[in-house]
Amino acid sequence: MPEATEAIAQRELTLGEAVREAIAEEMRRDPTVVLLGEDVAEAGTPFKVLTGLSAEFGTNRVIDTPISEAGFTGLGVGAAMTGMRPVIDIMFGDFVALIMDQMVNQAAKVHYMSGGKWKVPMVLRTTLGATRRSAAQHSQSLHAWFSHIPGLKVAMPSTPYDAKGLMKSAIRDDNPVVFYEDKMMFRYKGLVPTEEYTIPLGVADIKRAGDDVTIVATSSMVQVALGAAKMLEDIGISAEVVDPRTTWPLDEKTIIESVKKTSRAIVVDEGYHRYGVTAEIASVIAEGAFHYLDGPVKRMGAMHVPIPFSPSLEDATVPTERSVFDAARALCNRS
Amino acid sequence: MTTAARSSKPSSGVAQKWLHAYRQMMAIRLFEEQVNDLYTRAIMPGLAHLYIGEEAVAVGICEALRKDDYITSTHRGHGHCLAKGAAPDQMFAELLGKEAGYCKGKGGSMHIADPTTGNLGANAIVGGSAGIATGAAFSAKHLRTDRVAVCFFGEGALGQGVLYEVMNLATLWALPVIYVCENNMYNEYTHFSETTAGDILARPAAFGVHAASVDGQDVRAVNAEATKLVERGRKGEGPSFLLCNTYRYRGHHVGDMNREYRTKLEETQWMSERDPITILTNWLLAEKHADSAQLENIQKEVQTEIEQAVKFALDAPYPKPEEVDQDVYA
Numbered sequence: 001m002p003e004a005t006e007a008i009a010q011r012e013l014t015l016g017e018a019v020r021e022a023i024a025e026e027m028r029r030d031p032t033v034v035l036l037g038e039d040v041a042e043a044g045t046p047f048k049v050l051t052g053l054s055a056e057f058g059t060n061r062v063i064d065t066p067i068s069e070a071g072f073t074g075l076g077v078g079a080a081m082t083g084m085r086p087v088i089d090i091m092f093g094d095f096v097a098l099i100m101d102q103m104v105n106q107a108a109k110v111h112y113m114s115g116g117k118w119k120v121p122m123v124l125r126t127t128l129g130a131t132r133r134s135a136a137q138h139s140q141s142l143h144a145w146f147s148h149i150p151g152l153k154v155a156m157p158s159t160p161y162d163a164k165g166l167m168k169s170a171i172r173d174d175n176p177v178v179f180y181e182d183k184m185m186f187r188y189k190g191l192v193p194t195e196e197y198t199i200p201l202g203v204a205d206i207k208r209a210g211d212d213v214t215i216v217a218t219s220s221m222v223q224v225a226l227g228a229a230k231m232l233e234d235i236g237i238s239a240e241v242v243d244p245r246t247t248w249p250l251d252e253k254t255i256i257e258s259v260k261k262t263s264r265a266i267v268v269d270e271g272y273h274r275y276g277v278t279a280e281i282a283s284v285i286a287e288g289a290f291h292y293l294d295g296p297v298k299r300m301g302a303m304h305v306p307i308p309f310s311p312s313l314e315d316a317t318v319p320t321e322r323s324v325f326d327a328a329r330a331l332c333n334r335s
Numbered sequence: 336m337t338t339a340a341r342s343s344k345p346s347s348g349v350a351q352k353w354l355h356a357y358r359q360m361m362a363i364r365l366f367e368e369q370v371n372d373l374y375t376r377a378i379m380p381g382l383a384h385l386y387i388g389e390e391a392v393a394v395g396i397c398e399a400l401r402k403d404d405y406i407t408s409t410h411r412g413h414g415h416c417l418a419k420g421a422a423p424d425q426m427f428a429e430l431l432g433k434e435a436g437y438c439k440g441k442g443g444s445m446h447i448a449d450p451t452t453g454n455l456g457a458n459a460i461v462g463g464s465a466g467i468a469t470g471a472a473f474s475a476k477h478l479r480t481d482r483v484a485v486c487f488f489g490e491g492a493l494g495q496g497v498l499y500e501v502m503n504l505a506t507l508w509a510l511p512v513i514y515v516c517e518n519n520m521y522n523e524y525t526h527f528s529e530t531t532a533g534d535i536l537a538r539p540a541a542f543g544v545h546a547a548s549v550d551g552q553d554v555r556a557v558n559a560e561a562t563k564l565v566e567r568g569r570k571g572e573g574p575s576f577l578l579c580n581t582y583r584y585r586g587h588h589v590g591d592m593n594r595e596y597r598t599k600l601e602e603t604q605w606m607s608e609r610d611p612i613t614i615l616t617n618w619l620l621a622e623k624h625a626d627s628a629q630l631e632n633i634q635k636e637v638q639t640e641i642e643q644a645v646k647f648a649l650d651a652p653y654p655k656p657e658e659v660d661q662d663v664y665a
Contacts, residue, residue, distance in 0.1 A: 034477065060477075066507070071500025074466015074474055078484075081455060082405065082474035100496070105460050114448035114456055115439035116662035150663050174665035300388060 009320060010193050016049040016186035019125075020161035022167035023050070023087060025196065033171060036072050037089025037125075046091065047127075047186050051058070063122050069098040073124065077107045077176075080122035085171055090126040093180065094139045096145065099124075107176040121174045123167075127183040128156075128270060129220045130318050132309050138265045138305035143268040145179045146279045149246040153177040153201055155256050158222035160190040162245055165199030171203065173201065174315030182220035182270075191238075202249030206258065209239035212326050213264040216255055216281050216331045217241055221268040227321035228328060237332050247277055256288035263294040264331045268319050271299035278325075350624035356398055356554050356617065358633050360390040360612050363414040365634075365641045366423055370413065370430060370444075374589040374647070377473075380432055383444040386414030388584035391611035392517050393418035395557025396485055396577075397560065399565050405453045405471040405484040407464030409582075410445045412457030415487050421453040424639055427648035434658070435651040453482075462488060462495030468500040472512035472574070482566035485509040491522035493531055499542065502574065506543040511568030513561070514539065514576040517551065519583035524596050539576035551579030552611045555618070582609065 013021065018199050027033045035053065041064045044051030054062040065072040067088060076086040090096055107120050121226070128141035147154045155170055155177060157163035163181065172175035191214070207222055208229050216226035222243045229239035242258050244251055259265045265285050269277040278299035300319040308314050342492040365389045379650060386393065386408050389411075397406070397418035408415040408499040411473030416426060421437065429436025430444050448456035455471060458464040492498055493516065505512050520528050539546040545567065549560045564575040580665050582605040594602075619625045 004336050032478075040394070066503055067501070067502065070497045071469075073467060075470040075501060075504055076466075077570055078455065078467035079473045079477075080405075081467065081476055082471045083480075084470075085473050086470075098420035101460060101463060102466055105405045105459075106463060110448075110456065110467075112662050113438060113442040113446040115437065115441050116665070117438070117448055117450050121665075153664075161420065200426055304463020 009195065010191040010227050012189050013160045013192045013286045014186060015157070015160045015163050015188045016047065016179065017046060018164040018192050019181060020050055020053065021165055022164040024053060024056065024173070024252055025167055026171040027053070027061065029179060030042055032083060033085045033087065034061045034063065034172040035087045035089060035237060037093055038065055038067055038090050040064060045089065047183060053062070069095050070102055073099040073102040074106065076216045077102055077110070077120055078121050080120045080176070081110060081118050085121050087123045087125055087171065090327065092124045094127045094137050094140045094188070096126060096142055100145070103146065103176065103178070104149050106257035109150045109168055112151060113174070119174045120147060120176045122273050123170045124176065124178045125177045126178065126180060128180050129182040129184045130270065132184060133309065133311060133314065135309040136306035141297065141302065143178070143180050143247060143277070147277060147280070151176070153249065154180065155201060155245065156180045156219040157245065158207070158219050158243050159200045160188070160192050162205065164192055166201065166245060168198045168236060169201050172198070178200065179314060180219060184220060189221070199245070201246045202251055204242055204251035204254035206240060207243045208239065210238040210262065212238045212332055213266065214240045214242055214258040214262045215266045215268060215324065215328065216244065216245060217268040218247065218270070220270045221319060224319060225268055225324055231321060231325045232328055234323070235329065235334060237241055237328060239328060244281070250284065251262060251286050252288060255284060259285050259289040260292045260326065263292050265293070266298040266300060266324065266327055266331065270318055270323055271301055272305050275300060276301050283325060294332055298331055300327060347624070353555070353615065353619060354629070356394050356558070357612070357615055357630065358637060359394045359418055359553065360615065361634055361637045362423065362641070363390045363393065363417050364418060364612060365384035365637055366413060366426070366448055369427070369641055369645055371585070371589055372450055373430070378649070379430055381443055382590055383413070384411040384428065384588045384611055386411055387583045387610070389412055389551065391554035391557055391615070392515065392551045392579045392581055393487070395554040396515055396561045398484070398558050399561035400485065402407065405454055405455055405468065405560065407455045407484070407486050409464070409488055410457065410459045411489065412447060412487070416447045416449065416454055416457065419454050421447065421449055421454065423644035424647040428651050429646050431648045432589040432653060433648055434650040434654040435648070436658045439658065439662070440654045445500065457604040462492035462498050463490070464488070465495070465498045465501045469510060469512050471503050471506065471519055472510035473508065475511055476508070477587070481569055483513060483565050485513045485515055487515050487517065489522070490516055490518040490520070490527045490531065490535070493535065494522070497504070499538070502539055502542040502544050505574035509571060509573040511571070512574045513564045513568060514544070514574065516576065516578045517580060519581050519584055521597070523587045523589070524591070526596065535578055536576070545573065545575040546578070547575070548578035548580065551581030552609045552614055554611060554615050557612065578664070611621050
């Protein structure tokens, strides 16, 4: 950054840069933080998010692994139990299928099974998001799997500001935290304070205030919801966009309070629609604000199909600004 | 172990060492007999997988370790935990689901964990602790603590892919981890020859993991080999793999009474000809490191301690229901 801008409180970073800055700051602050994953060192990952970290911290702390997701995730669990704070990098969110025993039966349960004696301060960093034309095994958003498991926390930032603050909290947390980044948003820019800050896990953020309808949106769907809100404004509908920022812990209070105010709710999340995050949040709303609702809670997620390759097919599988706009308009009886 | 004053007076360091090993093996044997009794009398909830017959492996290995070295254990883990220094009273309390147990009753027989003795936890997923043990070795190297990590697993875990992933990592990064494969010949209810292709030692060797095998019924042989491997680890010479050939006297778990999958003759032969406690006893007597009276006294002391531990556990309260959602998050 040019010197003149250093005096101001904020500067613009991409989401990828914000993640990198968070990890770099924590690595400077705490020598037990190490990064392990496929192509994380000199290559800085295929998405280039970690570029420069191995140059600063050395390949002793930014460690390229073999293509052995279960092995190096399991190693991360043991390292976390014995004095390290590993950040484990799983390149594509689809590959978490390869590490489920390590996360679900090991990382998530060590603290409880040991009666609180062992801890697993580990971050599992991975991606979600479709529309990159990567087909069925490189496009899924499987964060609901981890949100379902007691003992894990799940962070889903939607802006560079949130990504940095949440990542720093995730690394400092004494529990295993799964950290999801939308691979389509790595170049998305936003203002990030120059001063150090953290964002607690479990606190939602109202990304836009409104009165007529609440759109609860996560990660990749927050910008979609904000786009829809802008379109709704043009037809006189005031939408509030609530970003939970973590699916667990879940800030139920903020969501419920918003719906009590607006009386209408749409939940948008890029995970599969069925049995997913939208179902859980819709249930939270139904239980917490039922008597305030003017209509059923609308859920919008990925279609119940493997993600297809062809653009014309893939684009039909995920919610869009237009589809969220249409849903909100229908919910507000403005067709 | 915390035991009453010892009546035996060892004449030398060697005698002292092996009398201690004898005591540890006897403690495991008698502990497990008590577990079986508690199960049979329907006092213990759930099931337990007994280590009887395999005592020389856990004791031979753990006697080569420091207190701050790490171990990971298995569903058949009582022996490993005791050999690493766990107290029988807190062990029994855990097995009975009591608040005073090692895991406050939240873990049970298959999940005993104890940071004070470096026990990272028993694991009920076969091969499930391979990553954890290798990660502990990673920490030891990174933090320069001079510790080693021992990963105990049965030959059944040879079927799990994650074991090979972490052996590869351990060699690449020269990690101080010792993979101890207890071949008790049965993957649950199936003879290992039906499940295990090729030469077992060729598997770690393929990853450049130093591999050796030993008579798992001879605690002195196990200990001699373990001592070498621990030294290798501490010197930064990387991982090793020790195949310990042993035998599970009882069934897969306490409820596996008939064991149709093997012959009674096979069982009798192992018990009468290859019993690890008998093998050590004969050596101690032959070398005049102890006489029968001394060994009998040790056995009585251990028996008393085990009985007191069971009584402690039986008398201990269950955790309060409010405890159920504590310790989910740190």
